[in-house]
Every structure is written in C-alpha cells, then in structure tokens.
Amino acid sequence: MNEEEKKSQQEMDEIDAMDAVHEEETGDLPESRDEEMERLRASSESAEKRVLMAQAEAENFRKRMRRDFEDQLRFASVPLVNDLLQVRDNLHRAIEAADSSSDSAGLREGVAIVAKQLDDTLVKYSVREIPAQGEQFDPNFHEAISQIPSDEHAAGTIAHVAVSGFQMHDRVIRASQVIVSTGPAN
Template sequence: MSDENAASGEMPEVEIPVEETNEGIESIDPTAALRTENAELKDRVLRTVAEMENLRKRTEREINDTRSYAIAGFARDMLSATDALSRALITLPAETRETGDATTKSLIEGIELAEREMQRLLAKHGVKPIEAQGEKFDPHVHQAMFEVPDPSQPEGTVVQVVQPGFLIGDRVLRPAMVGVAKGGPSHAPASEAVDKSA
C-alpha cells in the first residue's frame, strides 16, 4: 500500500494475481485476490491504530507539560517579589530588630511572614530552590558571576550564592547566581583517585 493512498484515505490499488489457462487466456484467482486485499486492509488498520496511539501519548505528554509549566512566567514574577522581601529583611540592622518599638517589630514580623508564605505557595506549585552552596559548579543550574581565589576549596566549588536559583518541575526557572572557587585542588572523581603508596 502506498503512503499517499493511506494518507488521503483512498482505497489502495490491489494487484490481483492471475493464472494462465491452457488456451493462453488469463483468469483471476478470487481467493488470492481476497487474501491480498485482506493483507492490505489489515496493514492499513494496524498503521491507523499505531498513529492513534502515538497521538494519544503525545497529547498526554503535552497536557502534563502544560499542567507543570503553565505557571512558569507567573512564578518567575513572584520570585522577584520574594527577593524584594528578602532584601528588605537583610538590610534591617540587628539592633533594630531587638531594640525597635512594637510597631517596628510587628512590621518586621509581617514581612517575614509574607516571605515565608510566598515561599510556601511557590513550593506548593512545584517551585523548589536549587542547592548551590558548597556544590560543584553546574552550568545547567548555576550562573557564575565571579571567581573567588580560595586554595582551601576545590576549584569549581560554589563558595558564595549571590541570588538563589529555582527549578519548576525538572526545568530551571532561574539559575542560581554564584561565586566559584579558583585556585584550590580540582574536583577529581573517586574512580580516578589512585593509592600511590603501594
């Protein structure tokens, strides 16, 4: 069966076997013709079933992706608001927290509560922070902002997190902006560590 016939829905052209009789006149074998037509139709049905199954799987995948990642833009915007609350808390001097009047302390507690609630809501919708501090630099989830000369840390280790990163599902929503150690021993996989004392 040609693919053009299958795509257009036309009946395929069927080659009908013929037999030559003693007189040289050709006759059509009806059983062979039916078998050929049956094989063609069976092939067509199997192809259609396979196409429908592929379409079902693809649609299911697209629906799951849409459910998981539809809020990515909104979540990215919410991270900006959460960052602003975090910066507000960081800039407050410690003595203001302890010696401030009741109104100031209530304001600080309200900001902390709002930040925690926003983090909780992001986590509820699949947004989770990227672990960066002390990890080996991974360009897929980290964005290097600067290098820190630190011989005590293995080269390529994240030693400072400037801005936390986040994932939504298994995709990067925002990479972690980090400072990376330079000058220390390089990361060596455990399989390459060789005991040279023997």
C-alpha cells in the same frame, strides 16, 4: 451506425482497454482462480496492516497530545512564579538591610515573617529552591557569573550564590546565579 451502436462500441472498447491493462498488470496470461485468491488475500492482509498502523499512530498521537496538555496545565503559572520570585528576592534583601541596621529589629522580624509565608506558598505549588552553596557547578541548574580563587572551596565548586535558582516540578524556572571557585590561589 446510430448513436446507440456508437455508445455500445465505445463501451466495448473501454472494457477491452481495461482487460488489456489488467493483463499487463498481472502478466500476459489471465490469472487462475487460485492466483487471484492469493493476490486478494495478500491485498487484504496489506490493507489490514495499514489499518492497524494507522490506529497505533492515532493512539500515539492522542497520548502525546494528552501529555502536552498536562504539561501546559502543570507549568501554566510559570510567569506568575517568576514575578513572585523577584518579590521574594527583594524581601530577602530587605532582611539583609535590616540586619545591618541596629534599630530595625521589628522591621526585620516582620519582613522575615512575610518572606517565610511567601516561601511556604511557593513550596505549596511545587516550587523549590535549587541547592547551590558548596555544591559542584552544574550548568543545568546554575549560571556562572564569575570565578574566584578560594582556599575553602575546590575547583568547580560554588563559592557564592548571587541569586537563588528555583525549579517547578522537574523544570528549572530560574537558574542560580553563582560565583564558581577556581581552587586555591597560587
């Protein structure tokens, strides 16, 4: 046998092996045209379903990425707002200190104006105070730092707000630090 005959024989052997594999996959008998058409239709429908599922998955991924991006933009200023809230707290402490002193009316008025301006700016950027005083304790918005008996407040009600809490849009930026009533003293 020369080289060409060997190649030709190898090709024939490969074709026979492929036919044998195809017969094993489809059964011992070769498929009729109708059976082959049905198999091809089923394969085509299956491929179509997979394509549609992949397209739906890609669309869901795009929507999820868009929502995540929008949330990142909406809440990008949270660190800045946290720092501003500390300034606000100090301004309010200065107002309280000015209230206790009798000769600092001008100081108190000036600090009150600055504090009001800061509060207005925070509201402009969708930052609002979480109501707490006299409200029912909610761990989603309030952080209990202590409990005290109180004749004025029912059990589970906030008796005193130590540090005001704030939300930006619907997200809590800082929980209110509160003292919760345990009810009337026995």
